[in-house]
Amino acid sequence: MTLHEGAATGRRLDRMLTINGWLVFAFLYLPILVVIGFSFSGANNVGTWGGFSLRWYERMLGNGPLIHALQNTLWIALFSTIVATVFGTAAALSLDRYRRWVSKGTFDAVLYMPVIIPDVTMAVMLLLWFTQIGLPLGRGTIILAHIAFNISFVAIVVRARLANMDPAMEEAAADLYASRWATFRRVTLPLIMPGVLGGGLLALTLSLDDVVITSFVQGPGSTTLPVHVFGLIRRSVTPEINAVSTLMVTASMILVFASLAIQRRE
Amino acid sequence: MTMLDQRPDSQQEAANPELERRAERRESWRGFFHAVPAYAYLIAFFVLPLIIVFVFSFASRGRTGRPILDNWNLDAWTKLTEPLVSTIVGRSLFVAALNTVLCLIIGYAFAYWIATRPKQSTRTLLLILVLIPFWSNFLVRTYAWRILLDSDGYITQIGEFTGLWGRMLFTLPAVFLGLLYGFLPFMVLPLYAAIERIDWSLVEAGRDLYASGTRAFLKITLPLSRPGIIAGSILVFIPSLGAYVTPDILGGAKTTLLGNFIVTQFGAARNWPFGSALSGAILIVMVLTTILYFRSGARTL
Numbered sequence: 001m002t003l004h005e006g007a008a009t010g011r012r013l014d015r016m017l018t019i020n021g022w023l024v025f026a027f028l029y030l031p032i033l034v035v036i037g038f039s040f041s042g043a044n045n046v047g048t049w050g051g052f053s054l055r056w057y058e059r060m061l062g063n064g065p066l067i068h069a070l071q072n073t074l075w076i077a078l079f080s081t082i083v084a085t086v087f088g089t090a091a092a093l094s095l096d097r098y099r100r101w102v103s104k105g106t107f108d109a110v111l112y113m114p115v116i117i118p119d120v121t122m123a124v125m126l127l128l129w130f131t132q133i134g135l136p137l138g139r140g141t142i143i144l145a146h147i148a149f150n151i152s153f154v155a156i157v158v159r160a161r162l163a164n165m166d167p168a169m170e171e172a173a174a175d176l177y178a179s180r181w182a183t184f185r186r187v188t189l190p191l192i193m194p195g196v197l198g199g200g201l202l203a204l205t206l207s208l209d210d211v212v213i214t215s216f217v218q219g220p221g222s223t224t225l226p227v228h229v230f231g232l233i234r235r236s237v238t239p240e241i242n243a244v245s246t247l248m249v250t251a252s253m254i255l256v257f258a259s260l261a262i263q264r265r266e
Numbered sequence: 267m268t269m270l271d272q273r274p275d276s277q278q279e280a281a282n283p284e285l286e287r288r289a290e291r292r293e294s295w296r297g298f299f300h301a302v303p304a305y306a307y308l309i310a311f312f313v314l315p316l317i318i319v320f321v322f323s324f325a326s327r328g329r330t331g332r333p334i335l336d337n338w339n340l341d342a343w344t345k346l347t348e349p350l351v352s353t354i355v356g357r358s359l360f361v362a363a364l365n366t367v368l369c370l371i372i373g374y375a376f377a378y379w380i381a382t383r384p385k386q387s388t389r390t391l392l393l394i395l396v397l398i399p400f401w402s403n404f405l406v407r408t409y410a411w412r413i414l415l416d417s418d419g420y421i422t423q424i425g426e427f428t429g430l431w432g433r434m435l436f437t438l439p440a441v442f443l444g445l446l447y448g449f450l451p452f453m454v455l456p457l458y459a460a461i462e463r464i465d466w467s468l469v470e471a472g473r474d475l476y477a478s479g480t481r482a483f484l485k486i487t488l489p490l491s492r493p494g495i496i497a498g499s500i501l502v503f504i505p506s507l508g509a510y511v512t513p514d515i516l517g518g519a520k521t522t523l524l525g526n527f528i529v530t531q532f533g534a535a536r537n538w539p540f541g542s543a544l545s546g547a548i549l550i551v552m553v554l555t556t557i558l559y560f561r562s563g564a565r566t567l
Contacts, residue, residue, distance in 0.1 A: 010479060017379040021392075024376045024450070028399045031410035031447065038413065047416040091304035098297025100290075107305055109560055114312060116500055117552055118508020120525045121319075124532065124545040128322055129315035131332075148311040151304050202401075209403045212510055216532070226405050233409055233515060242413075245406040252402045259401075260394060 032249055039242035046237050056243040066244065068221075069228040076139060076214075076224060077207035080146035085200040087147070088154025089192075095155070096162040114152040122149060123216035130217060138219035145217045146207045153206060154199035161195025194263050201259040205252060316549060323543035331536025342543035351527075355547070358524040361438075362506035365445045366453075369502045370495065372446075373453035377494070380454075381461040393458065400451035408515050411444050415516070436518030444512040449505065453498040460494025461487075500555055508548050524548065 039057070043050025060066060094101070095108060114122065126145050127137075135141055169191065173183040189196075211226045218227065229244055323342050325333035345351060380392045399407065414421050415435040425431035434440045464487060472482040510525030517523070524544060531541030 013479075014382075017375055017382075020372075020375050021379040024372060025395060027447070028396075028450070031414055032399065032402065032407065034414060035406065035410045045418075046413050047419045087304040087307055090300045090302075094297045094300035098293060098300070101294040101297035101301075104297065104301075105560075107301055109556055110308055110313060111304070113552065113556060114308075116504045116556065118505050118510075118525065118548060120508045120510045120528050121545045121548050121552070124528060124541060125315035125319050126311065127532065128318050128538070128542065129311070132318055144311055147307065151307060155304065205401050209405070211405050226403065229409075230405055230511070233405075233412065237409075237412060237416075241409065245403070245409060248403045248406050253398060256394075256398055256401045260397070 035242050036246045036249065038239065039246040041239065041242075044239070046239050046242065056239045059240050060243045060247070063240070065223075066225070066228060069223050069225045072139065072222055073208060073224040073226070076142050076146060077204050080143050080150055080207050081200055081204045083143075084147045084150035084203045085154050085196060088151045088199060088203070089158050089196050091151065091155040092158035092162055092195075093188075096159050111152050111155055114149045115156065119210075119212035123213040126213065127216045136219060137217055137222075139222040141217040141219070142214050142222060142224070145213050146210065149210075149213070150203035150206060153202050154196075157199035157202060158192060158195045161192050161198075165191055197262045198259050201255050201262070205255050208248075208251065319542050319549065320546050323539055323546045325539050325542075327537055327539050331532075331538050333538045333542070342537075342539040345540055346543060346547065354522055354524060354527050357522075358507055361441065361445065361523060362503050362509075365442065365449065365506045366499050366503040368442075368446050369450050369453040370499060373450055373457055373498065374491075374495075377454050377457035377461055381458055381464075389462070396451055396454055396458075400455065404448055405511060407448060408444050408512050411440065411447065412515055415440055415443075435516065436521075438517070438521050440516040441513050441521050441523070444516040445506055445509060448509075448512055449502045452501040452505075456497035456501065457491065457494040460491045460497075464490045496559060500559055504548075504552050504555060507551065 038046060038049070040052055040054070041048070041050050042053030042055060091107075091111060095104070095111075098104075122145075126141075126148070130137060130141050130144075135144075165188075169187050170183055173187045178186065209226055210224070211230050214224050215227045215230065218224070225244070225248070229241060229248075232238070232241055321335075322333045324338045324340065325335050326337040326339055326341070328334045346355070380389055380396070383389050383392065412435070413419060415433075416422065417433055417435065422433055422435075425434070431439075434443070468490070469482050469486050472486050473479075477485065508525045508528070509523060510529060513521055513523045513526050514529075517526075528541050528544045531537045531544065535541075
């Protein structure tokens with residue numbers, strides 16, 4: 001028996017599951033690989049192969065508005081990630097380390113809503129709110145919006161880490177007369193650091209990728225890379241988009257591996 | 267003494283109910299204070315915006331489409347019952363529900379397969395392979411299908427050659443494909459987490475008591491993976507209900523979904539109160555689902 005003892009899956013069923021598994025992986029990966037492949041094609045048409053070429057990458061680097069959008073994206077992602085990571089970590093601590101407090105249940109439920117809410121709905125909400133309170137739309141409102149959805153993601157990741165943490169460590173520190181702050185700095189924070197960094201990287205990724213919310217709350221000159229690319233795709237599909245897409249997928253992959261490396265470092 | 271009053275579980279305090287109560291209250295405040303930055307932020311930039319959506323949905327429409335906070339009325343909400351609108355709402359509900367079911371069936375078999383690999387290292391590797399598309403840009407992943415389904419792309423050629431399918435781009439099947447592709451990882455991850463946690467000795471015990479494989483699965487494995495099924499379904503159903511990017515890139519005029527329709531109200535149609543009412547309808551579904559989810563005894567997504 002090659003399976004877990006007791007998993008109770010027959011040989012034939014297991015073989016079918018394996019085939020299904022690899023088919024799903026093919027389904028998940030082939031489209032991305034096709035885009036990456038075609039980004040190196042010299043043809044003028046997006047879906048045909050025209051020999052190896054880097055011309056679309058050259059054109060991408062010479063595209064002023066695109067580079068400007070990329071710079072915007074990076075600044076926005078950086079700011080929103082830092083704030084969301086601090087707020088989200090504190091929120092996770094409050095939920096996991098304190099058994100009961102006033103309106104804890106409400107906060108818990110509110111904290112989960114930004115995760116499941118459709119982008120369009122969140123975008124509408126924030127656009128109405130920003131125009132109502134008279135905030136001019138621009139980089140500032142994009143950062144405010146990104147923090148709003150990222151706090152929840154950071155909190156979930158950190159909370160998962162806290163749940164797996166042995167409270168005996170903190171109790172030991174307290175027994176040795178460490179102050180609350182010293183316990184946090186020397187014991188809790190180092191132990192949850194992989195979770196904090198992992199949550200931060202997820203926040204960074206989500207901020208770098210957001211299209212819908214950003215497109216609603218942006219102002220003149222504050223466009224981000226994904227919103228710019230979305231506009232390009234809607235107008236007409238060109239091989240240059242393949243090159244930009246490859247760049248974005250590469251960035252995401254670097255972030256996943258960074259996150260995995262951090263989580264592994266126990 | 268300084269240390270003692272910081273520790274509610276110390277014995278001296280436990281002996282005195284008054285001190286104990288005071289210590290508990292202090293703990294309660296500390297928990298609240300930790301949450302304050304996130305709490306205040308979410309009230310300012312999530313809860314209040316959520317409320318304003320409902321307020322604006324009762325406002326009247328100004329000349330530029332922006333709401334005028336006067337002459338409160340139910341126009342935007344009654345518009346939801348118009349045939350054109352209810353067609354779009356019905357279509358969106360159908361698309362979101364079918365996408366959830368498809369993701370659940372494919373995702374369950376897939377997550378079960380990963381979770382039952384005997385070696386921990388294999389499971390970790392396969393899970394990493396799921397995480398990569400999960401973290402990859404949603405827009406790029408949708409755009410990929412635009413190229414694949416292109417009229418002179420290979421998929422169209424194969425379909426036309428075998429006569430099994432024609433041009434899919436800008437039709438409802440293309441939207442389904444894009445949504446399935448986009449949301450499948452959101453279903454797989456919670457399902458995997460739930461299935462991996464199952465104590466297989468329970469299934470074994472069922473088998474020892476002469477339950478068939480199917481019966482053991484239906485009576486033991488499936489109920490034990492319920493938290494994953496619920497979490498995954500919520501994570502797929504609600505975002506699919508408001509999907510905008512996928513139908514916009516892969517769909518056509520006949521496949522307008524709620525997400526596109528809402529965006530139109532804030533753009534070309536210039537009807538912010540109606541757009542607010544449509545968003546409000548999605549929000550009601552979302553809040554109800556969240557409440558049901560927390561009521562079902564689940565702690566985290």
